[in-house]
Amino acid sequence: MSPELLTDTSRTMRALVLHGKEDLRFERRDVLRPGPGEVRVEIGSVGVCGSDKHFYLEGRASSDIVSEPLVLGHEFGGRIVEVGPGGDEARVGQRVSVEPLMADPLSPQARRGSYNLDPGQRFFGVPGTDGALQQYLNVPAENAFDIPDSMSDDAAAMVETISVSLNGVRKAGVSAGSRILITGGGPIGLFAAQLAFLQGASRVVLVEPQSERRAKAASFGCEVSADLASVDELFDAVIECTGVGVVRHDSCLKVAPGGRAIFIGVGAQDASIPMPAIIEREVSVQGVMRYAFTWPTVIDAVATGRIDADSLVSRTLPFDRAIEAWTVPLTTEVKTMIHVNR
Numbered sequence: 644m645s646p647e648l649l650t651d652t653s654r655t656m657r658a659l660v661l662h663g664k665e666d667l668r669f670e671r672r673d674v675l676r677p678g679p680g681e682v683r684v685e686i687g688s689v690g691v692c693g694s695d696k697h698f699y700l701e702g703r704a705s706s707d708i709v710s711e712p713l714v715l716g717h718e719f720g721g722r723i724v725e726v727g728p729g730g731d732e733a734r735v736g737q738r739v740s741v742e743p744l745m746a747d748p749l750s751p752q753a754r755r756g757s758y759n760l761d762p763g764q765r766f767f768g769v770p771g772t773d774g775a776l777q778q779y780l781n782v783p784a785e786n787a788f789d790i791p792d793s794m795s796d797d798a799a800a801m802v803e804t805i806s807v808s809l810n811g812v813r814k815a816g817v818s819a820g821s822r823i824l825i826t827g828g829g830p831i832g833l834f835a836a837q838l839a840f841l842q843g844a845s846r847v848v849l850v851e852p853q854s855e856r857r858a859k860a861a862s863f864g865c866e867v868s869a870d871l872a873s874v875d876e877l878f879d880a881v882i883e884c885t886g887v888g889v890v891r892h893d894s895c896l897k898v899a900p901g902g903r904a905i906f907i908g909v910g911a912q913d914a915s916i917p918m919p920a921i922i923e924r925e926v927s928v929q930g931v932m933r934y935a936f937t938w939p940t941v942i943d944a945v946a947t948g949r950i951d952a953d954s955l956v957s958r959t960l961p962f963d964r965a966i967e968a969w970t971v972p973l974t975t976e977v978k979t980m981i982h983v984n985r
């Protein structure tokens with residue numbers, strides 16, 4: 644069934660479209676009605692991710708390459724304004740946080756509980772699927788999770804980032820008394836630190852060169868360090884959030900015998916890791932790909948104040964000025980939020 648156009652006056656909308664390297668343009672696009680099983684979301688806040696910056700500057704991020712015009716934006720929430728045919732009309736008006744990952748529930752990976760590993764998955768805001776930097780987006784109804792009014796639009800968008808951190812912290816096996824090292828104090832690392840404490844970690848050391856980010860980490864109870872070389876102890880788990888080759892390598896040397904090295908940061912395509920330390924100490928090495936089954940947990944943690952999402956927003960931009968998120972770097976950057984309908 645081809646999507647139907649709206650016939651009222653709000654038939655078109657603004658979208659920010661990436662045409663290639665360093666080429667972002669505002670365009671007008673048709674507003675489409677949601678199909679069966681979909682809801683139309685009026686976009687609230689959209690978070691700008693490191694991967695969005697790679698798409699803009701290099702035309703690619705990891706193995707995803709921009710070959711056709713693409714609307715970025717995978718960290719988002721908003722308000723349901725229309726439900727597709729046969730949908731639950733009572734949801735109109737509901738504020739939501741949207742999980743951008745769409746996997747086949749019948750894929751072998753999904754059936755094993757890891758729908759994030761489905762090779763056929765689609766993902767809003769990466770090549771092949773337009774994202775949320777447009778005024779409206781139709782999403783599967785089950786990907787739109789209700790949020791309470793106490794949660795801000797920015798926090799709704801941040802659920803995506805926190806989900807990545809939660810997946811990493813789960814894989815790190817954090818429990819009461821754990822000693823955890825986190826490399827990188829961007830949003831992923833800072834949320835991983837908060838989640839590690841929430842899971843019972845007794846010590847979290849966070850390594851980050853930028854002083855404002857270190858101050859943020861310290862405010863969450865972390866011990867902080869500007870460089871990994873000056874950290875002289877071993878940890879039950881290391882959560883690597885930088886993607887920098889040398890940090891990946893050296894972080895493995897900080898894992899205690901029997902511990903875990905968790906790799907979240909993408910970046911360097913190839914990296915060497917110290918095999919003697921990994922073999923002789925029986926270190927488990929684990930990658931982290933997005934997340935699965937995190938939204939309700941994260942929404943609950945934010946809504947009850949156990950995770951502080953709002954204080955990691957370092958800049959907000961109205962949609963008119965969205966391009967500045969890419970062109971005006973901030974030295975104190977943690978997370979930029981774009982307010983699409985304001």
Ligand SMILES: [Zn+2]
Binds near residue numbers: 717
């Ligand atoms: Zn992201």
